[in-house]
Amino acid sequence: MTDMRAKDGVRFELLSWIIHPGFHLRESASWNDIAIGYLTPEIKFDYHIQPVCLNDNPDLILDSKIAKISGWGSLKQRGLYPDYLQEAEVEIYSDRRCKKSKLGYYYRPEIMMCASSYPMDSCSGDSGGPLVLDSGWGYMFQVGIVSFGIGCGLRGSAGAYARVSTYYDWIQEVTKNVKTCSTP
Template identity: 30%
Template sequence: MDSVKLLFASTILCLWIITGESIMNGDEAAPHSRPYMASIQKNGNHECGGFLIASQWVMSASHCFQDGVGGRKIVLGAHSLSADEDTKQTFDIVAVYNHPDFNKAIYDNDISLAKLSRPAVETDAVKQLKYAREGAADPQEDAEVETAGWGFTDNLGSKPDKLQELSIAVVGRHICGRSRSYGPNFTKNMICANKRGQDTCAGDSGGPLLYKGIAVGITSNGGKCGSSRKPGLYTIISHYTQWIDQTMTQ
């Protein structure tokens, strides 16, 4: 029995390491109320989130593409992952550009751009999301921010079929930089956020963190989902304006 429990725990841990973050104790989003959301899938299975920032570009997290494109596709316009929704647009990925300074040990510079095989058709269910650029002020401690995704809803690997959303609060940098939290691994390129029992978890990586309707962060990584000691980590988008602009000219 002990060996079975150990195997189960190891499997869950492995899944968490692979996929990064998901929504715990959130709510189902109104269908297509977040039309910028992207589901990054492999063999028809959701792996990571992302969001449309230009007609042919989706922003996500580098750790979602550590092996490159890898046969993945991107689905826009989805609410239910399983339903045959006529709002869905599915794309091959022409190329993936991970930030050259991505540090997979601590998830620093965890930002990626995926180029779609064709421009997305804008509809009520598919729209671009504005993102913070250089010079934009980061949301301060206790500011309310929003995130969304199809990631795990608990630490046992329960997966939602429909898009979940969550309002959380920015956690002070001095807290996430403590030795009992992330210590020196919490870099200037990161922001952390959660609420008691509410957090992102495995499968939400790459999705946006929004402040006043603008994407200010990318869901990156964290500790145990829902942990007050290690809130979810988000990459600060405004630190990468020059790299984003240069990459999207390719």
């Protein structure tokens, strides 16, 4: 569903989850910020519900690409939460630009990426959400997972995302090689 107040829509229950063994939370930052959730009932794919393709290519150049984020998080720093699913376009920054942003000390390029397009940004409540790119082949593929930020929607700020390609092998191991499409 895309409206929190709607009575219809498909609901799933989270049965269990596996947190990455290297997960670490320190101050405002999270390292290895990824988990796999198991849902019930089984997901039935249709026109509205499709699996996401995962970025399995660590050499894919993402700098300056325009990606999409979506979520139910706050619309601004210390702001209200929306009734409707939100979507925005953000620019994926180079590792150098991420390091120079407010993320600075907390940024680890081997496991993270960052993105923002002032004032558009992921915010509190968006954690775990997708950072996706259009493949150009009729589907989207996920390159990041919303992790943390030092503020949100602020000038000089960028959201930090877990880098999906870093965790691709772990995802495959935990999910017993779930079928996913590769990046173009």
